[in-house]
Amino acid sequence: MNALTLPDIAAQASRQALPLDWVGMCGIALPILIDGQRLAATADAGVSLDDGTARGIHMSRLYLALEMLDQQPLTPALLRNVLQRFLDSHEGLSNNAYLRIHTDLLLKRAALVSPLAGWKSYPVSVEARLENQMFHVELKIDVTYSSTCPCSAALARQLIQQQFIDDFANTPLQHEEVLTWLGSAGGIVATPHSQRSSARLHVQLQGEQLPLTELIDNVEAALGTAVQTAVKRADEQAFALANGQNLMFCEDAARRLHLALKRSDAIKAFHLKVIHAESLHAHDAVAESRWTRDPA
Ligand SMILES: Nc1nc2c(ncn2[C@@H]2O[C@H](COP(=O)(O)OP(=O)(O)OP(=O)(O)O)[C@@H](O)[C@H]2O)c(=O)[nH]1
Structure with a gap:
């Protein structure tokens, strides 16, 4: 059987000598x-x-x-x-x-x-x-x-205030009523x-x-x-x-x-x-x- 040496291409010289x-x-x-x-x-x-x-x-x-x-x-x-x-x-x-x-x-x-x-x-x-x-x-x-x-939050708060003015204008504030309003989608009209x-x-x-x-x-x-x-x-x-x-x-x-x-x-x-x-x-x-x- 022939003992062949494996070719080692990496060990050859480069055709273009250039570091990488x-x-x-x-x-x-x-x-x-x-x-x-x-x-x-x-x-x-x-x-x-x-x-x-x-x-x-x-x-x-x-x-x-x-x-x-x-x-x-x-x-x-x-x-x-x-x-x-x-x-x-x-x-x-x-x-x-x-x-x-x-x-x-x-x-x-x-x-x-x-x-x-x-x-x-x-x-x-x-x-x-x-x-x-x-x-x-x-x-x-x-x-x-x-x-x-934070800007969107401030703008949303302003809209909520505006809604409060609209909904409670000229009405005496009742704690229960305001609480219900705060918990309603109608109260929190805007989200940031x-x-x-x-x-x-x-x-x-x-x-x-x-x-x-x-x-x-x-x-x-x-x-x-x-x-x-x-x-x-x-x-x-x-x-x-x-x-x-x-x-x-x-x-x-x-x-x-x-x-x-x-x-x-x-x-x-x-x-x-x-x-x-x-x-x-x-x-x-x-x-x-x-x-x-x-x-x-
Ligand atoms: N350098 C190089 N080797 C590659 C590339 N692609 C695949 N190989 C293969 O990577 C394999 C490992 O190479 P070597 O680390 O030199 O293997 P080796 O000669 O058996 O190992 P050593 O005796 O330690 O040098 C070889 O079979 C290469 O053909 C390539 O782009 N560049």
Whole structure:
């Protein structure tokens, strides 16, 4: 039997000598561990191809290095180890290594009043890179919430006042009558519009933690009216009250988030974008803000 050597095209010289910024694989399926949960994820793994004369990188070496991710909890240290393995397996070819992981974090959320709870999913990306021996890790998280327009609320209140004038003009006020009027659809003639809204956070981390749950909790606390999971009528009523006490423009939401994120020691810099998917318009109201911590 002939012992044939397998051809290795990647090891050949490139016909056009040219370095490349990123070469690798996108959409690799794998499980990851976050906060004790095993989550389905996809990874994009790559390196720079700095040796422009080399035909290709060794995809299988990157793929196999990802095995570390399904055995240990996801931390900045683990990401760094994986990236270092990318580089060690591409010595002489690559100076920079990149890893993006996309998953949906599932958090159990209690109802506002009833003793119920349900699962909420948060799209999360973790992006790590080892560039010129400098390690960086960033998070992208989407958090949905409810926002009620303060302008619309004021306009609705004015209409309710006008209706009160019309219905009770020149009549002595009877407590019972006013109470009935307040509880009728004829009394509350106008309601403000509210919308499902989303906060898109792009955060640059510092330190050894990947504080996903903490970050999401802080964001939801700052916004005040997170989208709910299990809802009975008592919960819906509490949600209506929370929204009434929490009127906000997209600018208000962006400012609140800016201040909340700045307080986190784990954050080095951020860019946030809030999107209020208006029910008044067919377009969205959007505000953005960014911040970088002063070097200590
Ligand atoms: N570089 C590169 N490899 C590709 C591409 N598409 C598929 N591959 C395949 O990725 C497979 C793994 O490549 P390598 O990691 O070099 O595999 P290998 O030579 O068996 O592994 P080593 O001995 O560690 O180099 C090969 O079979 C390639 O054909 C591509 O566009 N570029």
